[in-house]
Structures are given as structure tokens and as C-alpha cells.
Amino acid sequence: MLSKDKISFFNSEGYLIIPNFYDFEKDILPIQKAIYELIGIVARKYKIEISRAPFDPKKFDECYTDIIKVNRSYGGEIYDAVKQIPAFIRLVSNPKNDEIFKALRPGSSPAVAAAGYGIRINNPFEDKYRANWHQEYPSQLRSLDGLVFWSPLINVTVDEGPVAICPKSQVEGPIPVYTTDTRNKEKQGAYSLVLRDEENLIKKYQQISPLSQPTDLIIMDFLLIHASGYNKSNRALWSMQFRYFNYLEKTGLNHGWKGGFASGVDFRNIHPELCVD
Numbered sequence: 001m002l003s004k005d006k007i008s009f010f011n012s013e014g015y016l017i018i019p020n021f022y023d024f025e026k027d028i029l030p031i032q033k034a035i036y037e038l039i040g041i042v043a044r045k046y047k048i049e050i051s052r053a054p055f056d057p058k059k060f061d062e063c064y065t066d067i068i069k070v071n072r073s074y075g076g077e078i079y080d081a082v083k084q085i086p087a088f089i090r091l092v093s094n095p096k097n098d099e100i101f102k103a104l105r106p107g108s109s110p111a112v113a114a115a116g117y118g119i120r121i122n123n124p125f126e127d128k129y130r131a132n133w134h135q136e137y138p139s140q141l142r143s144l145d146g147l148v149f150w151s152p153l154i155n156v157t158v159d160e161g162p163v164a165i166c167p168k169s170q171v172e173g174p175i176p177v178y179t180t181d182t183r184n185k186e187k188q189g190a191y192s193l194v195l196r197d198e199e200n201l202i203k204k205y206q207q208i209s210p211l212s213q214p215t216d217l218i219i220m221d222f223l224l225i226h227a228s229g230y231n232k233s234n235r236a237l238w239s240m241q242f243r244y245f246n247y248l249e250k251t252g253l254n255h256g257w258k259g260g261f262a263s264g265v266d267f268r269n270i271h272p273e274l275c276v277d
């Protein structure tokens with residue numbers, strides 16, 4: 001499924017971009033269509049008059065920003081709802097995902113991280129739900145050996161603030177974290193984690209923000225340092241994330257593949273040694 005070069009790139013860089021990994025018509029379009037319908041359902045529920053053209057995959061989210069201007073909490077309702085779209089769950093459990101996991105982690109036994117999948121809606125000029133520089137493991141747990149699957153639903157340009165990555169940073173191993181972000185007290189749960197000595201740590205690495213389009217896949221190691229970009233455009237950045245982990249990895253095996261914040265587990269109880277505060 002992957003050339004030796006791609007596998008060794010992934011092993012040294014901690015990430016891999018696979019253009020055109022999914023099938024647009026089969027895998028992506030039905031998700032965009034379902035989001036379009038859901039936006040209509042929410043607009044009707046709150047009696048918000050929206051005028052939009054019939055479904056067009058290039059602007060499936062038309063009117064979403066109008067809805068959150070009426071009330072930001074309607075955006076939260078849409079966010080919670082879209083991760084339950086059947087076509088999205090089909091993508092999460094697409095056999096290609098476990099195949100690629102096995103190709104990158106030979107000898108592994110792949111699992112889908114429950115509660116570790118969703119569709120991010122990074123709203124323009126909003127900070128509260130942006131992910132700080134982080135490694136996936138403290139917020140997701142399950143196992144130290146895991147991969148983040150990141151795939152956009154829109155054409156991502158610099159303005160929408162694509163996910164930022166520090167290549168090779170996975171070599172740090174698990175980095176201790178603070179569990180409150182004193183810079184922004186609005187941030188809760190996984191969003192409030194801050195890497196110890198973040199500034200100096202980040203300086204050690206190059207930063208890249210890969211552009212991507214629907215059907216592309218960005219894969220990241222669970223220990224790769226990455227962060228949300230800042231959306232300076234007038235459209236929300238819609239992107240899908242899900243995580244696979246390896247049942248066979250020792251740390252996960254020992255704690256029984258416990259989940260992270262989204263499963264109601266506080267990682268402080270599982271890994272007190274990774275907690276600075």
C-alpha cells in the first residue's frame with residue numbers, strides 16, 4: 001500500500017501526507033451532503049431564514065457562519081451532531097485505514113479510538129477551541145502507539161489556518177504537560193493542556209502547515225507535536241479527525257486502553273508522572 005520511501009519518511013518525520021487517499025464520490029461527497037442537510041435542519045429548528053443554492057460540494061457549509069452569528073451555541077449543536085453522520089462513521093472505519101495503519105506499524109493490531117473521532121469546525125477568528133501545541137497521547141490515551149488521521153472537507157489555503165506540525169518532534173517521547181492554560185482560561189479539558197517549556201521546545205523544530213484538499217489524508221504519530229492554525233478567512237475550516245491505536249503497545253495494554261478527556265478520563269489519574277502541576 002505504501003512504498004518503502006514513504007514508510008521511512010513517516011518514521012523519521014512523524015507525519016505523512018497522502019494526496020487523494022479517499023474516493024471523492026464514495027467517501028467524501030456523502031459526508032458533505034449530510035452536513036448540508038443538517039445545517040438546513042438546524043436553521044429550520046431555530047427559524048433562521050437562510051437562502052442558499054441547492055447542494056454544491058464546494059459550498060456544502062454555506063450559511064453555517066450566518067447561523068453561528070445568530071447564536072454561537074447553534075454551532076456547538078452542529079459540531080456535536082456532525083460526528084454522528086453515518087457516512088462519516090463509514091469513513092472512520094474504512095478498511096483502508098487499518099491497512100495503512102498496519103503498513104506504517106508492521107506487526108501492530110489496530111483499533112479505532114472510541115470518542116476519538118469528529119469533524120472540527122475551526123471558526124474564523126476564534127481561539128477557544130484551537131488546539132495548543134500538543135501531542136495526541138495525553139488527550140486521547142488508548143495507547144502510546146497511535147496515529148491521527150486528518151482529512152479536510154474544504155480546500156484548505158493558508159488563510160483558513162491549516163494544522164501546524166513540527167516534523168521529527170515525535171522523538172521527544174511523551175512530554176509532561178501543565179493542565180491549565182494560564183494564557184487563556186476559557187480553554188477546558190484537552191484544550192487546556194500546555195507542553196512543559198513549550199516555547200523552547202517548539203524552537204527546536206521547523207514548523208510546517210500543509211495545504212490539502214478533500215480526499216487528501218495527513219497522518220500524524222501520536223507523539224508528534226502539532227497545533228491548530230488560526231483561521232483568518234471568512235469560512236470555517238471543516239476537517240475530519242480520527243485516531244487509530246495499537247492494542248499491542250505495552251503502556252496501553254497495561255492501563256487497559258483507557259480513553260482520554262472525551263471519554264471522561266482525566267489523564268492525570270493514569271499518568272501522574274506526565275503532569276507538571
Ligand SMILES: O=C(O)CCC(=O)C(=O)O
Pocket residue numbers: 120122130131136148149150162163226227228229239241
Ligand atoms: O486541525 C486542527 O485544528 C487540530 C487538529 C488536531 O490536533 C488533531 O487532529 O489531532
Ligand SMILES: [Fe+2]
Pocket residue numbers: 131134135136148226
Ligand atoms: Fe491533535
